[in-house]
Amino acid sequence: MNKSIKILGLIAIIMISSLLIFATKTTNLKDVNTNISSDKNTSETYQIKALKIPADLKFAGELVPLEKADIKERIDRELLVNTYWQSNGLLLIKRSHKYFPIIEPILKKNEIPNDFKYLAVIESGLQNVTSPAGAKGFWQIMKATGKENGLEINDNIDERYHLEKATQVACDYLIAAKERFGSWTLAAAAYNAGNAGVARKIESQKVSNYYDLLLGEETQRYVPRMVALKEILTNPQKYGFEFDTEDLYKLEATKLIEVDTIITDIAQFSKDLGINYKVLKLHNPWLRENKLNNKSRKLYQLKIPTEN
Helix, strand or coil, rough: HHHHHHHHHHHHHHHHHHHHHHHHHHHHHHHHHHHHHHHHHHHCCCCCCCCCCCCCCCECCCEECCCCCHHHHHHHHHHHHHCCCCHHHHHHHHHHHHHHHHHHHHHHHHCHHHHHHHHHHHHHCCCCCCCCCCEEECCCHHHHHHHHCCCCCCCCHHHHHHHHHHHHHHHHHHHHHHHCCCHHHHHHHHHCCHHHHHHHHHHHCCCCCCHCCCCCCCHHHHHHHHHHHHHHCCCHHHHCCCCCCHHHHCCCCEEEEEEEEEECHHHHHHHHHCCCHHHHHHHHCCCCCCCCCCCCCCCCCEEECCCC
16 A cells, blocks of 8 residues: 555655646747847847948049058948947047037148048047047047147147148148148148158058058058948948938037136136126137236137127
């Protein structure tokens, strides 16, 4: 009797264990099927596609030689990086709408190809940033270069942050580089690597075309990055960027006022103008302190909102 009960109990345990194992396997299969279904839905709603490179890409009127395998790969890299870095791409589109109207007329006045506005994009992302080497502003101008080209740079004032004046300095540099090297692509490379650096590479490698030079990694990417961003920012919808006009950043209307005296307290000066310190500094980032040390009585022009 006891032996029969033990046998029945063992059979029951085996049956229950089998049911549990089956249930577990069924659950796991459901999980796998769910994951497969989920993956399928993801692939249907978000696809990472290879990009077709336009055959007629140009920079500053010079055709990009896509028949060269290395050039094609470099362009492809920059198109992919800047297309799939979506947040940064959208920010650049928004900022370009705000700042290109300032940069473009200065380039045109200096007879520099309009494509060079993308140099400011790749240098700073159209922001007043500082590089590890100490270059500053939209155009990433070094202190020595700025001073050599007439910018006032000291603890009180740094005109590398003055967009119009800094753009003119960039134009002067590019014009001189173009005259020296004979092409706008080499002038662009020189903006990154320096005139002397590019000249040494040309001499040692015995070539005279940017696309034939073996340069450092950063300079190798320089023109392809501008080409890619020109393509993307010119045709944003083609690369998946969707936005309405009201989504773009706009430059606030301003007027100029002239100052030829010392300002001991810019915060109070701003308040007297009917604005505040932050507003004055946002429109005049080249003012670096809460004062203007103008002992020489130099004439400065400050931007303030037009409603004031």
